Amino acid sequence: MDWLNENYLALYGAVVGTIALCLNFGRFWMLYQKSVRKLKVSAKVGDDAQRHINEAQKTDEFSGNLCGPVYKVTVVNPSHTPIHIQDVGLFIDVEGKIERLKCYVRSNTHNFLEHMDNTSGEDLAAGSRRTYSVWLSKEQAKCKLPKVVGSYVVDQMGKEYKGKFEATANIAIPSSTQVAQSDLA
Template sequence: MNWLTDNWLACYGAITGTLALFISYLGHRHAVNKDTIKLSVSFSAHPNQEENIKNMLSTEGKEPWEQTNFTEVYLVTVKNLGSIPAPLEDVGVITSSGDKKQALTSSLHSHGNILSKISDSKLEPLIPQSAKTFKIYLERAEPVFKAKKAYAVDQTGKLWCSRT
């Protein structure tokens, strides 16, 4: 007990310093995790998927300019759960056969008339705490496919997948 009364100031300093170090570490950890991209990816069949496919197939015998060449079959939703903007490089679905089907979107300057891959369309980054839905199209020349899971690739190259 005599030692404690002689060294109370040193003990107080050690406890205060340790507590300050712990608080500083937690603040650093919070700041580091704050500036990362966090995405959530989900997908669903387009509400009119069957009807869209039937309409595309019904134009089979018509003139080429009267035929439907693309039809919407799946919707992929990408949510930015982070606190910084998330530039996207690619979005799509992986089919049950393992093939990747990329989402197509209109570029900023095409007024919705020309569809292109996300990497070519110069899309605005996905702002924090927001979501964007992308469309997956079926081309006339390809067979109908079943999506197994959805994916998104951010500009850093990290692949984010939906849960199956």
């Protein structure tokens, strides 16, 4: 008890200093977490994918080079800072090798469909989400659909974020008899 009477001011300073240290560390940690850049990405089959593939079977060779949109890639920015996106797409398995199938966006200058990395990219605001469309070439839509194994997004710093592909619907290339029967209907 005698020690407490002699050192109460030192004990008070130690307690207050410890509390201040904990509060400052908590404030630093909150600011650090707000500045961390992160993106979440996922992909799935589009709602009208089968209809677009069926239409690609019926059209002639002069109707355009693209079929779709077949797949949808959703990018979510859960961080507290806006992030500039350079590229979005899918990972596909082509004979055992993983390749990229890029999303198309409307360009600001021509309103044509272009790969995002050919345009200047897009800004994704903090806490927001955006869905991008993946179109297939007519050859892919008529011959063999790609085997999708994942999705990706690349920010302006070159950091790549990978995501999953949710196989929510089965799509298939219709046979020529199915296309002929649907023409009769």
